[in-house]
Amino acid sequence: MFKFKDTLSSLSATAARQALAAGECSTxxxxxxxxxxIAEREEAVGAWIYLDPELALAQARALDAKKKAGDPLGTLHGLPVGLKDIFDTADMPTECGSAYYEGRRPIEDSTTAALLRRAGAVILGKTVTTEWALSAPGKTANPHDPSRTPGGSSSGSAAAVADQMTPLAIGTQTGGSMIRPASFCGVFGYKPTFGSISRRGVSMLARRLDTIGVYGRTADDLALIGDALMVHDPEDWDMLANPGRDLTGAMAEGLLDSFKFAFVRTPAWDQGEPDMTSALEAFVKGLGDVVQDVTLEGVFDDIVNTHKTVIHANVATFLGEVAEKAPEKMRPETHGRVDEGKAISAVDYIRALGLAEAQGQALDRLFDLYDVILTPSAAGQAPQDLSITGNPAFNGMWTLLGVPAVSVPLLTGADGMPIGVQVVGRCGDDARVLRAAKWLWERYGGQEK
Structure with missing residues (x-):
């Protein structure tokens, strides 16, 4: 396993922001x-699908000039960010990891890209995604062991933050595409409450599920960039009316002495690998009386399949036409997902949507008793196989229910690879989830820098 270097690129976003504000470095x-x-490590990691160093430096110089002129600065002023290659950008290609979109050049920014620029971020480039943000992997390898997957579909974004190529990166989650890569790569990953960040100008996969998320090196980093992106956009019909939650303000209030945790193994527990299940159970036991075992049963028994039904029906809807018109420009893994969706009847899809509503209502009642849930971020360590992205069984249920989730890099597996602990909260209670993630990290993980 390689050793990180103590350079500017190794700083957390929060620390880099402080250094920029103090004049200790320039953008x-x-x-x-x-x-x-990136130049040193990209050949081994393969996190980027598009990178124009001169374009990045031009953005940086313009921001330095803005600061020198005494102009108002954004909350992300000077911070480099990697953007998953399914977000439209007016000055870079957006190809969605697909041969079908090879060479595609959007004419305007997605809302996310526009908000990043407005907040003063430097968009370094486009990070690798799996094909159409599904399961056919791109070129990215895990920074900790290049023989292992970084996870997907937000492969390049998670790997770039883990490898100290950028302090922040943007991804998406429809199944487990934010949280699982965070676990495999050993970084903080945050999937906000559904409808918190606009998806205008983002390649759609499943309208009912698609959620924009962020990667950083600390919980405070996630709050910082989350606040910059949680702005209502009427062009995304599924956005919350008031998505902003002042996450940085909540983090600045200081941590509670304790939280009331529910340890939830989930109906997917038997799919967990032994080193993950034993490490997580030992960690939970070490928390003492602030955590209680809670079993999700009854209406939750088939929640993994409920998510599969919803996602695959949507995949067939959004990608079915491409599969028919240009089958040679779609990889076999994606064709298989489209075919699976086509086989789902309207009756089964409507039944799944109704079941998801019942599951969401039942979960919400659980949060009357507990602050947050602790549960696996992934089935185990990153698999030693670059042709797959790992098992999403521990993620899809939370995406289906639209609840906020953060993966905290707290555990290691049998081979010394990172394993995350997933913190899940009530819809809209993102600040509590982030505060709990920081509480766990400061007591059991390490010191933020």
């Missing part, structure tokens, strides 16, 4: 440090 110097790291 150009920070951006150049990230580009140097």
């Amino acid at each position: 150009e110097e920070l951006t150049q440090s990230c580009l140097d790291r």
Whole structure:
């Protein structure tokens, strides 16, 4: 396993922001440090599908000039960000990991890209996604062991943050595409409450599930970039009316002495690998009386399949036409997912949607008794196989229910690879989830820098 270097690119976003504000470095110097790291490690990691160093440096210089002129600065001023290659950008290609979209150049920014620019971020480039943000992997390898998957579909974003190529990156989750890569790569990953961040200008996969998420090196990083992106956009019909939650303000209030945790193994527990299940159970036991075992049963028994029904029916809807018109430009794994969706009847889909509503109502009642849930982020360590992205069984249920989730890099597996602990909360209670994630990290993980 490689050792990280103590350079500007290794700083958390929160620490880098403080250094920029204090004049300890310039945006150009920070951006150049990230580009140097990419030049050193990209051949091994393969996190980026599009990178234009001069474009990145031009953004950085413009931001430095803005600061020098005394102009108002955004909350992400000077911070480099990687953007998953399913977000439209007016100055970069957006190809969605697909041969069908090869060479595609959007004419305008997605809302997310526009908000990043408005907040003063430097969009370094586009990070690798699996094909159509599904399961056919791209070129990215796990930074900790290049023989292992980084997870997917937000493969490049998670790997770039883990490898110290950028302090922040954007991804999406429809099944487990934010939380699982965070676990495999050993970084903080955050899937907000459904409807918190606009999806305008983002390749759609499943309208009922698609959620924008963020990667960082600390829980405070997630709050910082989350606040910049949680702005209502009427062009995304599924957005919350008031998505902003002042996450940074909540984090600044200080941590509670304790939280009331529910340890939920989930109906997928038998799919967990022995080193993950034993490590998580030992960790939970070490928390003492602040945590209680809770079993999700009854209406939750078939929740993994409920999510599968919803996602595959939507995949067939959004990608079925491409599969028919240009089958040679779609990989076999994606064709298989489309075919699975086509086999789902309207009756089964409507039944699944109704069951998901009942599951959501039942879960919400659980949060009357507990602050947050602790549960696996992934089935185990990153598999030693670059042709797959790992098992999403521990993620899809939370995506289906639209609840906020954070993966905290707290555990290691039998081979020394990272394993995350997933913190899940009530819809809209994102601040509590992030505060609990920080509480766990500061007591059981390490010191944020």
